[in-house]
Amino acid sequence: MSAVIEEHHHDGHHHGPDKGIMRWVFTTNHKDIGTLYLWFSFLMFLTGGVLALGIRAELFQPGLQIIQPEIFNQLTTMHGLIMVFGAVMPAFVGLANWLIPMMIGAPDMALPRMNNYSFWILPFAFGMLLSTFFMEGGAPNYGWTFYAPLSTDYAPPSVTFFIFAVHMMGISSIMGSINVVVTILNMRAPGMTLMKMPLFVWTWFITAYLLIAVMPVLAGVVTMMLMDIHFGTAFFNAGGGGDPVLFQHVFWFFGHPEVYIMILPAFGVVSAIIPTFARKRLFGYDSMVYATASIAFLSFIVWAHHMFTVGIPLAGELYFMYATMLIAVPTGVKVFNWVATMWQGAMTFETPMLFAIAFVILFTIGGLSGLMLAIVPADFQYHDTYFVVAHFHYVLVPGSVFSIMAAVYYWIPKWTGNMYDETLGKTHFWLSFIGVNVTFFPQHFIGLAGMPRRIPDYALQFADWNMVSSCGAFLFGFSQLLFLFIVIKCIRGGKKATDQVWEGAHGLEWTIPSPAPYHTFTTPPTSMKEAHG
């Protein structure tokens, strides 16, 4: 960011960033790499968003109007893949890069060169994935969950490019998370004990372990697909002694922890923001850490709740139902802790706080519908309907995405040295809040009433709420251009931010100047007074 470039003149160190484009290509600086990740993520967010608007435009009315079924399936698939792997995950890695070293008093990430590689793999991975739109047979059209045999025997030829793109994303994620683990374990300033780390660091620490554990599983499952497609194996083909359901088991063994990979860092963000604006310490820090660890553990043993209708035996169904219901307990603890943090605080409602409160409320709605989905007999009716679509969009959009926006508003004064425009920020919040609820709340109804997901056309009784949902989607989508405007405006100038930025902010990142100099904590901080107590 330009403000960072100017800053290096008076940061008192020998070298600042290179000039021009090469600064970004060769950079090993955690702040530069964080910035790259965040911009890349936003670009992917807009790309995936355009695809979503294509879907919602087709679903505005019954009948086929603008998008034919084969293209529609490509849109749903690519929307999911891009949002999960291109928008949400890189955004959190970007935040981790910017914030973890500043929060634990480290000069940089532990493995800076690898940090550069793990970012620069991503544009190539997504370039390859997006190029499939222009290939014969079109882009992946088998859903972001790419169930075999639809994704093997019945897939378009571009599936091979999809497999290699997933491999590259996986390598990027694994390198990124090893970096996070090594940084947190080795680079903490003296006195920054594990139980003094800010929760954002804790949640990322646990997330990084989840990533290291499950990305190889994803790589495994796509490799098995590759073998089935090109080398005559039959992992997922019953005709050759394999089993299509094996695919789902392996995929969801990755896929369920993946869901938590996308939400645990969000918990960390919200746990930083709510205490600041409530001017009150986070309630139950220890229980927050233990709850995060419990959720991460449980995430490994509940995968088959995505597969209740595949014909698992009764004992299996019961086990996965009970295990899944258990997740509600640590998740509940987190929500109650946030509410208790707000209770008897002295709250103000700047944009980050608005997004954080909306996160708590809307994520809880998503959590409650998740609890409903855990109940197997009811899940037989919910499964693969818009109720599921509503559920996971509630945890991912006003969940993960809102937390990322909250984080950007919260830390951008530290990154750029300027305050963002508060009026515009609040406008952006309210437009997004209304847009998200108008889009996704009605999807609960149409799902319960029986509309399956991933269909380009629907029966007439679903028409009204689909129209409402599409209107909301366009409102939400276009509101994000305002976000882009606010961020650029803030980078270019604005009211100067103080070092602490927010009255109630605590933590090492608020002890360094705003904007953060190109190099921070080259000598470790000595006082942990500002760290979590």
Next chain:
Amino acid sequence: MNRVMQMWQAGLSLLLCSNVALADWSALNMRQGVTEISQRVYDLHMLIFYICCAIGVLVFGVMIISMLMHRKSLGVTPATFHEDTRVEVAWTVIPIIILLVMAVPATSTLRDMYESSDSDLDIEVRGYQWKWQYTYLNEDPAEEIQFMSALKTPRNEIQNLEAKGEHYLLDVDNPLVIPINKRVRFLVTSQDTIHSFWVPDFAVKRDAIPGFIHESWAVVEEPGVYRGQCAELCGKDHGFMPIVVHAVEQADYDLWIAEKQAEAKEVFNTVGKTWSKDELMVKGEEVYLQHCAACHQPNGQGIPPAFPSLVGQGIAVGPMSGHIDILLNGQAGTAMQAFGQQLNPAEIAAVITYERNAWGNDMNDMVQPKEINTMMASE
């Protein structure tokens, strides 16, 4: 305080809106259905829903009170508490108790859904891209009734060229027919990709997985027409493979069975006779539009490369034997299915003759149902 009043008013008007919506509640909620199981699933759904609402009201209520009372602008000083073991234990234990309250009825309903005692009628449900095949299993294979069930909604309605009918996208040519008050077992499998057989009114949803058979069952208590859809992404026309079940009185069911068996005999006879080319062309167009046009398109041009064109190239203008072989056995590794298992010999002969002589293809040859029948028998 003025602001608080405004918020109350906003909340109240929201509530009124939701009351209007309540008038049409049935279109917004899960169907109660027509089996004992579906009713229990519905009750379970409502129970969890109300519990979730109560939790929501409680948590959001506390948050809203806090947001109204504990704001800096009211001049409050923040409290300093940041932990309390008793509270932490309470909000760990109470949710566990609530979960137990949910788990008990869920478990008993699920056990009953999985109860697999003898059935009165077994129907094999086989998913195809993009239609269903129903086989009424019978110990005597000669008496087995088997037919395909595909979308009946006209393409013009889907393409917005005609007004959409009442059962838009939820109507099929040959519905499944079952007797009421009988335990009907569905043995669900698939011929190609994974599908999912879902009839909301029976609370039956079972994935159709190629190479495996999974079962589900229903005892329907009320005669009626029940509609569902494929619930697992299965390719291009996933959204266009509905399920329609007619539940009828036993007497009507017996009549229907007799009729179906007579039809089977009729097919047997038509296969035996010699057809004129015009007859084959008329029948062939009908079969083509119903079974082939989704991929190869009504004009035969296909959607290359996935679905090749049949006009002036490929099998339709190649040797007859190759054409018949692909129709009967499908093409491995593509979406082209083995229609030998789906269509009767007369239909196959007709559609082959049609493809070779339509859209400007001028092979000027034909094949008789008898010949197809001989080939199918010898395979």
